[in-house]
Amino acid sequence: MTRQFWMAAVAALCLTTPVLGETTPTAVAYTDGAIETSLTGGPGDAAAGKTVMTTASLGNCVACHQIGTIPEADFQGDIAPPLDGVAGRYTEAELRGLVANAKMTFEGSFMPAFYKTEGFIRPGAAYSGKAPTEALPPILTAQQVEDVVAYLMTMTE
């Protein structure tokens, strides 16, 4: 077997199994809706977070929120409060909790929980409309949640 094959196999495995040192979705501890420590143990990348927030299959935050700092994302929704200045309203820990599971902060919120894998009614395999054949992954990975939080922390006005 070639070295390349092995590297590909390892990379594929990384997508499905939690990275060492990460907090898994079921192990997250919420304090009044907030998550104190980084889900990866490290910092997020704000630029990557911006991509997650505007990509329909990932965060798709602009479907519901207006984000003035990302004008290039067109047709921003008006379901939810605009996110501008959000870093002034919430701490990093609170924002991490909001992205991971906003229902821990706002009971019954319409906002989807992006880092949650249990407790759903008829969950499907992503947008296929079919039942999942494997354990349900969270919508965003721990790294992606941290990336989004990093971007939100730049939104000071």
Add this chain to the structure above:
Amino acid sequence: LALAGPAFADPVEDSLSIDTDDGTLDIVTTTAAPPHLSDTMDTIYSGWHFRETETRDLQRDDFDNPGMVYVDRALDSWNKAQGAKGESCAGCHEGPESMKGLRAVTPRVDPDSGALMTVENYVNECVTDRMGLEPWGMTGDKMKDMLALISMQSRGEPVNVAIDGAAAPFWEQGKEIYYTRFGQLEMSCANCHEDNQGRYIRADHLSQGQVNGFPVYRLKDAGILSAQQRFVGCVRDTRAETFKPDSAEFKALELYVASRGNGLAVEGVSVRH
């Protein structure tokens, strides 16, 4: 929840009169909510009010409505001797106008069998039991064409599905589904079409999710769509495992959603984007 930004948009104020072969037909697209919804909303609107001007205009004249092609196709099917022994719909029912009124009151419970019947269910009963054919696919072309032709016979009549008596248990089941938050996104029909009606979810202007316009010609799909096909799409968008068209769940849901539109006119074949 604070209303965000200037994009918040109510249904467009407009009214629909359709130029047909038999003159102008006025369509009720806005009316008072039926009594069972009075705690929730005052006014119900056809999805027509939530679409762009160009899309709304396509429905003002049958000549412009791309859905009419399917109605014509169904008329051929109606008259054709296609049963195992050469039976045709026309042979037993005469003209399609014999179906007048049916679309406005379905889904309904058949008094003889106690089953909840959609227009499609009635059609397939004739196709199999009376014509000796294999059932038509619920969302196949033949079925949807026929649904379009039959719906056209009730165009302009107010939707008036029964929700009491034998229909009550089905209606309750449908209501329960309407308010259940399905899928990994944990969203119910009501979350989008009741709580957030009039708002924009990305580029989509959220209507009340009414089914009086079905079947609809959907510009995106360049084809016609039944109500339950639309439900499949909406449930899939919540990252959920959908129900199938003609499942007990979706039939009950169609009855419930139709009842939320009691008072709006049947649109025959509507146009949406």
